[in-house]
Amino acid sequence: MHIDAKVHSIQELKDFYFVVPDYQREYVWEADDQVEQFLSDIDNEYEPGTHDQPAYFLGSIIIVNREGKFDVIDGQQRLTTIVLSLCVMRDLMKGLKLDQRQSNYLKTIQEWLSHFDIKTDGTQVRLELQYEESRDYLARLIMGQHYNGEETASIRRMSEAYRRVNDHFCQYLDKGLNELTNYARYLLTSIEMVVIKSENLSSALKIFETINQRGVGLNAMDLVKNLLFSEARESDFSAIKETWQRIVKNLESCRDGDKPLRFLKYFLVGRYHRGVLREDEIYKWIISTTGKSALNYQSEPLNLAREMERLSERYARLVNATEDFSNNSAYPSVSNIGFINKYGSRQHLVLLLALPQGSSDQLLDYLASQIESFFFFSNAIGIQGRENERLFARWAAELRQAKDRAAIDEVVRSRMLQYLKDRLPEFRGRFTTLNHTAFNPLYRQRFILGRMENTIRQQAGMSQHGNNFIQSLQVEHIFPQTPHNDVIPPEFEDMEAYQLAVAKLGNVTLLEGMINQAVNNFNDLESNWFCAKQAEYVKSNVIMTNMLDPKYQIGKNTGLNRVREKIGYFFESWSRESIEIRQRVLMELAFETWTLSGERVDKH
Secondary structure, rough: OOOOEEEEEHHHHHHEEEEEOOOOOOOOOHHHHHHHHHHHHHHOOOOOOOOOOOOOOEEEEEEEEEEOOEEEEEOOOHHHHHHHHHHHHHHHHHHOOOOOOEEEEHHHHHHHHHHHHEOOOEEEEEEOOOOHHHOHHHHHHOOOOOOOOOOOHHHHHHHHHHHHHHHHHHHHHHHOOHHHHHHHHHHHHHEEEEEEEEHHHHHHHOOOOOHHOOOOOOOHHHHHHHHHHHOOOOHHHHHHHHHHEEEHEEEEEEOOOHHHHHHHHHHHHHHHHOOOOOHHHHHHHOOOOOHHHHHHHOOOOHHHHHHHHHHHHHHHHHHHOOOOOOOOOOOHHHHHHHHOOOOOOOHHHHHHOOOOOOOHHHHHHHHHHHHHHHHHHHHHHHHHHHHHHHHHHHHHHHOOOOOOHHHHHHHHHHHHHHHHHHHHHHHHHHOOOOOOHHHHHHHHHHHHHHHHHHHHHHOOOOOOOOOOOOOHHHHEEEOOOOHHHOOOOOOOOOHHHHHHHOEEEHHEEOOOHHHHHHHHHOOOOOHHHHHHHHHHHHHOOHHHHHHHOOOOOOOOOOOHHHHHHHHHOOOOOOOOOHHHHHHHHHHHHHHHOEEEEOOOOOOO
């Protein structure tokens, strides 16, 4: 492999005509982030009033000669920002009255940005962006022309970068035109880059890969993209480029466009890797012998890109469903996971991405319902996310061939269900003393109680409540949090013991806001406070709350009454013992609600 690497000042880059090929990613630097850092780093090295400025190394670019122009394989973000900066410098200077020295600098910058080529009888710009998102914005800017086309995300970033650089350079212009000219001299002569010329694309991408393995440059998702191009036939470049654009759009549709590594990690763990994969290990595994064999990108890079596209589309749908708190989710069980394991939850996606590519929405949601149940018990026991990650990475490998419910059930029963059965004593011990705050934030508390409410309603043959109604309710403490005059029942040793009882899951129920306002007044524990509350509870549309009044019933020998009798939901008065009894009732409802493959976790 022949490599030609030389240090060039920005001025000396005029010896090249650069092209960013259409398969490269668009301009992604943000004005308040990378562009600001770019300007700050230069300013930290610049010494105003000093003629012989110290050189400042800006980084490297990797290029390949293609018919007299040079394709930029790495470094296009810096190179584009340099061009934008010189456009700003030109635009600031050309509107001013200049002396001979200043006119020479303006001419130098103009000739750097573009040059009339006698051979082609046309003007060539120093940097040509060929990716679709750029349109002709930069070319028009270089030529001093106004752009009035569509504003893509890339164009927005370039225009914001231009304005940020303009604001920065104006600080020097405010000190005088000569100060701005001195700064232009520094930019052109003292800022240096290593230009690495490679003999072909494959060699250039190998260099790029090596540099980035050592911690310089882009993330693993960018490296995978370039790896696919390095292995692909040139005839497949356009297809890979278009496929990759759709991957990006899919991730942007679920607001993960700036976090592509999360998708890549879950994709690999779900479908190919065996075991946990850290983000900083992703690319190392991909280029390992095992990774190459599993992914087969050396022989069929386009196939891998297309699989990633299909799975990124599934990933986006599932992320959006996880955050969907409405009654109309396309994946109700996935949305339930968002409630039960917090809406920012993503670990379940490993298992859902593991299912075969053609899996139906119904099959995906069926697996999600099993994961929801697992998460309920996992959270109640207090299993850490890291342990779940380890388990899911192992179970994913067994779900990759699960083409129907029977195959899913086989894995669920032998892995998830067995894992929870082994921890059943721990669950029972924890649940009997569980505080409702264990399911913070409040939307999780409402969800947990709401799911149990719907179990009662289902078993009683009644209609189910939707998420919108459940999330509109408030969490009511039966023993009030603030008793009147701090007077507590004599069964409690002190206020601390009372507050421990108040916080138990068995002491809370769901209640409409208007009714809750009324029962808040019943906090004099020396009065007949519980009877007063019961009279309000029966007005609720929540059966679990209605039944706190033992006189509440719907007909005789009805489904509701049979359910009540079955679970022992009768409370004449309210005490510490009542909380313990109701906590056991809620545990029974939990076993009924969160089953795995139709089986209760406590079933022997």
